[in-house]
Each structure stands twice: as C-alpha cells, then as structure tokens.
C-alpha cells in the first residue's frame with residue numbers, strides 16, 4: 001500500500017448506529033491514524049450541562065458550560081476514553097439517554113462553534129479519521145476522503161441491540177428503534193450543520209454489508225484516490 005500524505009484527513013459521517021465508530025476505529029488503526037470521535041465531545045458537553053443543572057437550550061448557561069471546558073480524548077483499542085475536568089466519564093456518556101442529551105445540545109450554534117474549533121485544532125496536523133455528523137460538510141470540508149455511512153433504521157436498531165446484549169445488557173429492539181428515529185430526526189432537522197452527506201462524499205448503504213466488507217471498500221477507495 002502506498003503511504004498516504006501526512007496531512008490526510010478521512011471523514012466518516014452518518015446517523016447513529018450506522019457502524020461509523022467501529023469502522024472509524026478500524027480504519028484509523030489500519031492506517032496508523034488518530035481516531036477523532038466528535039460525538040463523544042457533544043456527549044461530554046451534554047454531560048457537563050446536566051451536571052451543572054443547565055437547561056439544554058439555555059444559551060447563556062451553555063456558554064458557562066463551554067468556558068474553561070477541560071476535555072481530553074484518549075483514543076485506545078475500544079471506545080475513546082473521555083476525560084472531563086480530569087474525571088473519566090467514558091462510560092457515563094455512552095448511554096441512550098446521553099445520546100439524546102448530546103443531540104439536543106448539538107443543535108445549539110454556540111456549542112457547535114466551540115466544538116468545531118476544537119476539532120479543527122485536533123485535526124490540524126492530519127493523519128486523522130474524524131467521525132460524526134458534519135465532519136465532511138463543516139469541520140473538514142477540504143478533506144480528500146469523505147464517506148457517509150447509512151443503514152436502514154431497523155438494521156441499525158438490530159445492531160445496537162446485539163451490541164448491548166453482547167455486553168450483557170438488556171435491550172428492547174422496539175424502544176431502541178424509536179430512539180434511533182427520534183435522534184435521526186433531531187440531527188437532520190436542526191438548522192446548523194445538520195446530518196447530511198457532503199456533496200463529494202461516497203455514500204455507503206451498509207444494511208446488507210458486513211463490517212469487513214465496508215472496511216475493505218473504504219480502504220481500497222482511500223488507497224486508490
């Protein structure tokens with residue numbers, strides 16, 4: 001495989017449960033890139049707002065949450081470890097409830113502005129796989145490799161249930177499907193940086209593909225461009 005230029009950025013956007021995290025992590029590991037989990041950042045801001053007792057649509061309150069935001073991401077083998085004010089909140093932010101909280105704060109322009117700036121600084125040196133909803137459209141519009149991963153809501157709910165059950169947790173597929181539909185609606189209908197594929201993104205419907213098939217497809221595209 002030919003070495004990719006050092007400043008390369010790969011963006012992977014799509015709705016929740018489309019397999020973005022698994023694939024972004026695998027691609028980053030195969031290429032020796034850093035995995036940038038932008039969703040974890042929205043979750044951390046939502047978590048902090050909740051902890052401070054701030055309403056999720058209180059703009060002034062959110063400005064307070066964002067001031068002196070001490071947020072660190074440590075990508076590892078599994079989920080990115082997330083430190084807020086030096087406290088490890090990785091597990092606390094990865095619940096269905098915090099997904100909805102993150103989705104709500106992410107609709108606030110003040111939150112998006114701040115996190116977009118942080119993400120751009122994190123990607124400034126390249127060699128990054130950025131995963132989220134707007135990484136190809138807003139955060140890294142100049143990225144050469146953009147992918148938009150999708151799957152039917154029913155298939156995404158099925159995968160989420162399987163993941164939860166593998167972790168020994170109970171999962172109600174119908175309830176998860178409703179949460180997925182609600183989050184898709186929130187994320188695609190907001191006015192600032194809504195969930196959508198960049199015009200120059202390669203759209204992949206992974207409903208009937210295995211993780212390995214998508215991985216091979218993306219790596220071939222990246223290596224041959």
Ligand code: DC
Nearest residue numbers: 038039040042102103106132133134
């Ligand atoms: O990818 P995730 O499930 O961890 O993301 C949680 C929420 O954060 C998602 O519902 C919408 C928001 N988000 C966003 O608005 N923009 C991003 N780039 C990433 C996440």
